[in-house]
Amino acid sequence: MTMPDAKTHDAINIGIMIAILAGLSYLMIWDKNPIAVRYLNIYTISLFSISYLFGTFFLSPDLDIESTPYKRWGLLRFIWWPYKVIFKHRGFSHNPILGPLSIVANLAVIVALLLLLVGVDLHTVPLRFAIVATAGILLSIEVHIVSDFLVSKMRDPF
């Protein structure tokens, strides 16, 4: 199977993000949808965008190999070493449900440990922000998985 490289993935993910942001801005400006009015503001939209970009560049399902996203972690790449060893490439990590779950779970454990080490009480992190950040990351991973699928279908249709 032919898969898009990291550059192509980044470009696709950013294109989709621009479309999502355009949609969200439209909802915000339109100002009629009660859910949009309640939850869409500069903070949630910025957090969503940052999480999505972070997911795109650092939390790709290709963390299961010596990939560009894996190398972007630099000295911290050891964090993903167990993930890479446990999941064979394009298996588990590219499953539409298990992939994002396993990546986010791995990250959540690391972040929770870091916050505890620094002395942050996890209960003080507002739930709304945790949900928005997780949504941004999950979406970036799903876009990656769908692009892998579509590009490989386009290149080898049979």
Ligand SMILES: [Zn+2]
């Ligand atoms: Zn991939």
